[in-house]
Amino acid sequence: MKISLDWLREYVAVGLGPAELADRLTMIGLVPESVEERDGDVVLDLETYANRPDTLGHLGVAREIGAALGLPLLEKDWPLVERPEATAEIADVQIAAEDLCPRYCGLVVRGVRIGPSPDWMRRRLEAVGLKPINNIVDVSNYVCLATAQPIHTFDFGRIGGGRIVVRKAQRGETLVDLEGRTLPLEPDMLVIADESKPVALAGVIGGQASGIGPSTRDVFIESAAFAPASIRKTAKALGLQTDASYRFERGSDIGFAPRAALMAASLLCGMGGQASRGLIDRFPRPPKPRTARLRLRRVAELLGVEVPESFVVELLGRLGFSVEAGAKHAWRVTVPTFRVDVDQEADLIEEVARFFGYDRIPAEFTPAGSFDLDVNRKRERLARLRGALLGQGLDEVVNWSFADPERDRAAREGRTPVEILNPISQRASIMRTSLLPGLLENAAWNLHRGIEGVHIFELGNVFGWADEKHSETLRLGILSTGLRPGGSWAEPAAETDVFVVKGAVEALAEALRFEPLAFEPRDHPSFEPGRALAVLYKGQEVGRLGALRASFAAGASVDGEVYAADIDLEALFGKQPRPFEVAAAPKFPGIVRDLSFLVDRDVPYGEVARVLARANQPLLEGFELRDRFAGAPVPADKVSLTVRFRYRHPQRTLVAEEVDRAELEAIGQLRSALDIRLREGKN
């Protein structure tokens, strides 16, 4: 909302320079987004608030700055040149929809010759960014920008029968508006009609047929109040926003409607017009004045500062409230009609705070009588998990929650996507059902920019419909492709593999202090057949990992092998971590033995591990795979596995012979279960 200082001074004798004025306005909440000097005038572009339609005109802004500076509002008379004929004799106004139009005022000004407006008016309109059109149109714009009350002017000669009917549109009616557009009208839209047809869309835009034209001589001035929600619905439905609708949907000053009509008539009289006698003012049910209680104690309780009683009373008076002393240090405050935003004590306290000055309220810590010992477990787990994944060399990404339906479908998640009714674009028209397409897009973006390896994860929700309800599930996505991270001169990086992803998944379970996860081969449409694992926690599937289906990756322009994991954190977090147990470091030395076995190629390591885990050897503290080797001199149908066995007795030092016995037993068990032999020359 542009405000001209010259225009403002018509209402209040502000003596401040532009910088100081801008600062004072800012500190009462009217923030100038720009301050511009223009032909000796100063134009401030004020930020506007949806709840303060009264500041959408110079009068309201003058009232505010006047209250801040202790200056009175200057009243101005709007004299008329009147004709003998009474308005009621030549025009008739009927309100057929009182709920949507609580007040309607009008009068006729005859004999106005269309032409340019006087210079002073043109200058002011131009200063606030409006193009002068002709004297009649300019007058209605001028009144609106001066007082925030939109008025409308009709060519009175084109109002059939001189009758104004404020009613809802009838099915099938249309209106050609001032811009020449044909508006289809719906039965819940409020129109201004003459005896036969709509002549304007109430509070939004006028009709072309009844508009001011070169031949206009007699003008009907409308100044009304309309129900804000109705104006907004109509304007939204038709995709229109006008200076009038912008103000009416926020709420106009129902008490000011007659004065605005008279002001417009007076301005037209100054241009040679003559007004009809007596204003028509249809105001069937004037609302009771709004009142609110204000207690001085409450001001201090909410603001944390003692504001002097005299300040409160004087300020509210200056802002147009009438203050009536009630009980001790309490008042009954009547709210002026232009303050549609005020209806309770808190609103009045805000007024006090604004003008007392936020900078004069002290800054104190919020005291706490008690602290909540509850920790947000989910966030704690997310932080641990994130740390574990970063430690595995994965970078974190954050992708849109929106997705392209086609790309999202490629993940073949099988969920019915949640669609957005009014998306920004087709490519962001659903909520993602999987994190994987986003991760693939990140891989493509980075690989195409010369990054040799992309190893990333994202924590975020995926969405879908299930049984008429929408679901929102927290998942973890991991992707790894290209060269493994951390290559250097000492250890050149190799191509990544599925074990990078599997290792990250194992690490996260450990970070959460969960039992180790189990993995089972299980196909999924996102992954290459036979190269996917289900991730299981205590038998329940909580995710999957493997080599992404090549066509899925290629669809996102990623050509190399891509490994990925997709973990349902909601399911995983539902599980209890194992209680934390701590044991002293062992007192007695253990013995470490490395054994190399020859194993048939089709025997997975998992089987070997299972046999060893079941071995029930009290001295065997643990074992781990140290090396896996295939190729000469290992026979072609075999692989060599080197397993490190750690033996220990908790109460004494081991003797070699008992370890030998345990070792022989393990070898025997492997031989009988899986036909595994010790590698020759290795023992």
Next chain:
Amino acid sequence: MPSLTDRIEGLRRAFEEAAGKAADAKALEELRTAFLGRKKGHLTLLFEDLKSVPAGEKREAGRLINELKQAVSAGLEAVERRLGAARPAAAAASAGEDLTLPGRRRYVGTPHPLTLFEEEIERIFLGMGFTVEEGPEIETDYYNFEALNFPPHHPARDKWDTLFIEGDLLLRTHTSPVQVRVMVRTKPPIRIICPGRVFRHETPDPTHLPMFMQVEGLVVDEGVTFAHLKGTLEYFIRALFGEKLKVRFRPSFFPFTEPSAEVDIECIVCGGRDAACRVCGGSGWKEILGSGMVHPQVLKNVNIDPEKYSGWAFGLGIDRTAMLALGIPEMRYFYENDLRFLRQFGAK
């Protein structure tokens, strides 16, 4: 005594010669056994013989034997190092070590800058006794708007331009609905922050995107005042941006707070000295968050008695705050996930 001294000298020479010739691990082990073997090692035998040395000479002889033992141990270690250096992976052997080679470093991933920044904000509030609460991203009109005192068809909704799902479902435009849910669920005192993704129907530009990260905070208790809002938020902002930063509170409007305050910080780029500053536009102030005293109607909506309790709340965009703090010119960088951009934050 002379015979023992000669024997020690002879053994020293023999060791040095053998050590010089030792060419593999086997030779090294043999040498170790010959000299330090527990039963028949030369040194074991020498210590054995020390027992028969006359008392007056024992001290000197013991010293000489010990010296030899130290020389043998050091010699064996040198051989071990020499042999080790022959292996290619351990090129950094004794003399020819190139210390200018880069160190071995393990690659650790980089947290996303928005996560980093959010954690920093979270840490400050956790330190003040706040807890973290979360809620759904698909919300209902009630929690996102109505409970927060946005009447239906009110133009105030325009500032929270919404992406709709269907029926009364929408994508939350702020994390305020989490505050409502917490107030419905628990009784005061309440001290929470609510971080998370929020969504708006925005045409993308350098500082607007249809999705961004927000953190909101809420305190509800007896006797909570605007002064508390000021003090706590000032502390927060200074903890985030720097102790000496000027902070300004000015009136504003939000449907769910009354009085409402916008909080500005002095422009950290130009300090108000550049009339064409791209950050503050020359005003010297940069808006950083919105706040206010919880509207009594909002308290009533969740059955909290506004006569007994009061509260304050704030909301801040993590993206834009991070942009300001880190000097990032465009918001979309956060969501492009270009690793060349993201990896800079590993050092932060």
